Amino acid sequence: KNEVEQSPQNLTAQEGEFITINCSYSVGISALHWLQQHPGGGIVSLFMLSSGKKKHGRLIATINIQEKHSSLHITASHPRDSAVYICAVTLMDSNYQLIWGAGTKLIIKP
Amino acid sequence: DVKVTQSSRYLVKRTGEKVFLECVQDMDHENMFWYRQDPGLGLRLIYFSYDVKMKEKGDIPEGYSVSREKKERFSLILESASTNQTSMYLCASSPGGVNTDTQYFGPGTRLTVL
Numbered sequence: 528k529n530e531v532e533q534s535p536q537n538l539t540a541q542e543g544e545f546i547t548i549n550c551s552y553s554v555g556i557s558a559l560h561w562l563q564q565h566p567g568g569g570i571v572s573l574f575m576l577s578s579g580k581k582k583h584g585r586l587i588a589t590i591n592i593q594e595k596h597s598s599l600h601i602t603a604s605h606p607r608d609s610a611v612y613i614c615a616v617t618l619m620d621s622n623y624q625l626i627w628g629a630g631t632k633l634i635i636k637p
Numbered sequence: 638d639v640k641v642t643q644s645s646r647y648l649v650k651r652t653g654e655k656v657f658l659e660c661v662q663d664m665d666h667e668n669m670f671w672y673r674q675d676p677g678l679g680l681r682l683i684y685f686s687y688d689v690k691m692k693e694k695g696d697i698p699e700g701y702s703v704s705r706e707k708k709e710r711f712s713l714i715l716e717s718a719s720t721n722q723t724s725m726y727l728c729a730s731s732p733g734g735v736n737t738d739t740q741y742f743g744p745g746t747r748l749t750v751l
Contacts, residue, residue, distance in 0.1 A: 568747070572742075624685070
């Protein structure tokens with residue numbers, strides 16, 4: 528069993544829909560990261576969080592430490608949000624090693 | 638803004654060739670990483686370095702070596718390329734220290750070994 532599990536693996540939605548991507552983990556962590564990878568390879572860090580909720584524009588990330596679960600939400604989705612969204616966690620005793628989820632491929636249709 | 642650059646976006650090599658992938662960061666980061674990314678497997682850590690001349694094996698170091706002679710540059714070496722090393726290779730850096738582990742990524746190198 529992977530230590531970081533994402534769901535769904537693939538998600539196709541219509542423009543304007545509210546999107547939720549989930550991440551569950553089974554290890555002790557000091558932080559959880561959400562990253563975005565557009566076609567062509569570039570990876571951009573969206574959020575790093577260790578508790579509660581963070582918001583940036585139409586993106587919202589939440590984490591429940593007790594349940595070992597995080598969600599990434601996109602409001603008013605747009606075709607330019609189409610990308611792979613990756614969840615990664617920093618292990619409790621490490622400052623630099625990340626454990627990665629397999630990613631969720633999101634396609635937003637106009 | 639942090640900038641992480643990789644020497645090539647696309648590379649085609651033949652089996653048995655020695656391959657060098659270069660990564661340079663311009664923000665004086667302590668930590669640098671090499672990952673490979675394959676469909677369905679996500680990112681897997683090959684090697685990382687937390688200081689000049691210091692390196693540690695990641696999850697899949699076999700068939701690879703690394704070099705960090707200068708703080709800003711981290712090289713990944715495939716001593717004798719094989720077809721199963723065809724992949725997307727991503728370099729990243731992070732500042733180092735407690736709670737400063739956001740990683741910044743380069744654009745990636747798509748390597749094909751024929």
